[in-house]
Amino acid sequence: MTIRAQTDALRGSLDLLVLKTLSLAPMHGWGISQRIQQTSKGVLEVNQGSLYPALQRLEKDGLITSEWGTTDNNREARYYRLTATGRKALGVELESWKRFAAGLEAVLRST
């Protein structure tokens, strides 16, 4: 794995988290940030502002789509949903992340 691929993998982690979160159910931006925080038991705190550029990037790449909907307490919110392409990409990304993590761990362990 090259240095360049590593930085790509690190930068891609937010995308990966978003995709994984959306694979469970369609969700709005705030919901995504909450869900990540809860699932990681507070370890991963998403910078709320930078979530939206990530969502836009994923939408531009055709991995997710979005539409307006209404929340339980009757607020209008933009709901994001995984596309078929996104689902496929998630699989690939997960694999590559696992490889990356394994590689990282192997290196860390040896030192």
Add this chain to the structure above:
Amino acid sequence: MSWIDGARARLHLLFRRGAAESRFARELEFHIAMETDRLVREEQLTPDEARRRALVAFGGVTRHTETLREGRGLAWLGGMSLDFKLATRMLVKNPGLTLVAVVGIAVAVTIATVSFSVIYTLVEGKLPLSEGDRIVSIRNIDRRGGYDARATHLHDLATWREGLRAVGELGAYRLVERNLITTDGRSESVRIAEMSASGFRIARVPPLIGRYFNNEDERAGAAPVVIIGYDLWQTRLAARPDVVGQTLRLGDTPHTIVGVMPKGFAFPVNNRVWTPLRLNAADYDRGRAPGIEIFGRLADGATIDDARRQLLTIGQRLAITDPDLHAFIRSRVIPYTRAFIDNPEATWVYSLVQLLVTMLLVVIGTNVAVLVYARTASRMGEIAIRTALGATRGRVVAQLFAEALAMSGVAALIGLLGAQLALEQIGAAVERLRGEQFPFWLRFHITPIVVLYAVGLAVAAAVIVGVAPALKATRHKVRSQLQQLSAGGSRLRLGKTWTFLIVTQVALAVAVLPLAMAGVSAWKRIESAKSALANKQILTATLLFDRPEVSEARDVAARWVNLRAELVGRLQGESGVVDVAFASSAPSEEPNTRVEVFGAAASKVEGDTNTVSGSEGYAVGESRIDLHFFDALEIPILAGRGFDAGDLSNPSTGVIVNRSFVRRVLGGGNPLGRRIRDVSARRDPRSESAPVMPWEEIVGVVPDFPVDSSTPSPKIYRPLMPTDVSPAMIAVRVKGMPALTFTKRLRELTIVTSPMLRLDGIKTLEQALEDDSAPTRLAVLAMELITLSTVLLSAAGIYALMSFTITRRRREIGIRSALGAGSSRVLMSVFSRAFAQVVVGIAVGVTLAGVLDGLLQGGWTGRRGAFVLPAVAILMALVALIAAIGPANRALRISPLEALKSE
């Protein structure tokens, strides 16, 4: 389908920019509200405090909005649209420069686009048939030139059919002209394709009704049959469904219709009537057969190169069996459509022409670029500040490029419109002049590829006009630019390049002006001649006699003379016909002959392009005319007499000449009684011992008629002998009606006299002159446009130079006036360089025009050099003066106080 999703999202983001922004605002509002609720609920904060914390947690809203915008890929768009907004503003702010640049580039684009469209159509013309690009033309070419090698095709056809395996089937055709006469008695002259039965199979277009020709139809002596085109069926045969089996006459032979071809089919050239080709090689000597054209379709899997190789082998074989004939003959295979252009095997020549025409844009573009550079000098402050604020060199260049692109884009649009108009004119002219001779697949119009070419020109122009000056202007460091800015001047300099360009431009303008003036006067001459002819109600046409294929020559001549006399008799019996006269050729289409003058050495006539040294004599137009021809056309005899019956004694000894002949061949003086002699036979390489022609005496002088399109040319008229045969020009003068209305009756009378008599190109004399002068007028128009842009550009150049000088020397001017220098002194000192450049330019231009005039023996100025050359010099000086008025005024208005204050 990720790319579709992605593309949709991208497009959405790109084009619904406002919507995207408001969407983010709504999402943000929702997010903050949710987070506030959470903080109030979980951490028991007050709503205000919770909202503040929520906003802090979100981070800088502006920064995220920016990131989003960039993520949409709109950053460049924002910049670009700003550039174009600025560009439009700059264009409107500098109307003078914009006008000059747009006119100049538009002229170049028009000319280049027209040329491109015509050349592309000719060279890349596609035959609109199924796999039309696989149809090839096969022909013999005489390498020596002079011999029509098509006469060998009939005999070689059998050899080619056998040996040319790369070509599946071979077809042949030739074109003949006949009167087409339908049962209702109407007649018209048509170009018939006599085509082999295989020709239709090669075209792969089935008949709409009936059948093709078959091999039986091609047999000599078989019943005459004909296939007609769709339009002919519709218009002349009332679209009758039972048309097959009907007859129509071609000349005096009735033909049975066996088929109708579908709409749009006009193969092989532009035909609507087809008869079987019935030529048998056995009837002719090898190399002396009637000329035919050969074509074929490449066999499946074969390429044109295969065909070329096989043809070469066959040619080598033929050269052995028939060395005399084939020693100089080479066989060629070319794509079918190329057979209709000159130099089919050297199409790079056309590309070269196009390249040269495109160079016009480069020349004009460079000139505009220099103007833009001069203007950029006055914007150095703006550029320096933008650079200091963080604009990269690329951004600045991009902005100047956008300005240039906006300008050249407008110009290209105007140029395309101009080209469309010009192509329509050219198309109409070709249609009128060439008609059925012009291949049916060649139509000139603006196609997508032409638009693409124009867009390319616009971008190229923008690169020349925008990028080059921008790069030059942004070369210096920002700091020094800013320093210069505060010093109140510009560091930019207009160096040697500029001097060279101004001088060249002025010189070119001065040099082409005489030709442009000559063009205008030629145009005026044509117009006045046309209006003079419009009053004469004269209808002209070529009268032809379609002699049968095999016939005795003496018999034909006698029949022709009788028929002609019969037609004249009928015409004279018509009410409204004033006079009928014949000539051997239409006015302004006289073939050239060569004469020498008794007792005058050819070289004595000064400055005559028609002079060929020594015994070759002068090239002059020759026409043989009826005795009363000049009376019939109301052409006055200026001196001497017209022809009378005495001139018909054989051989004729009297000739009439026109005024141009007197002026240019005889060099003025009294022409009557002088003698000339035809020496054209001396130049003919085929005649080994040239017969010596008798001397002829000039007995009369007539005016130049009709005024020739370019320059009046010398002509001689000889009497038309009653035994002279086809073709001939017939002129009918009518009264009491517009001449054209007599067309129908003229046709009827001709057909009644004999179906073998055929009229071609019926038009009034006025139309004839207009058609004849069409190319000249087009050339004059193009030249006037080029001249106009050259003059405009040099005026703009002078203007820019002066404005630039003032910007740079503002302080100096201020000090000079403060020290008490008068207006004229200030102007002289500031503008002396510009004056010098203009004067040098004019001098070079006049010299150049003079040299050209000398080389062309007066052709450049229309033999009025003594008047024209000073006139153009004065004209250019006036243009320069007008261009200088504005800047000069501005220079004088610079107040010493202000100029020094900015120090």
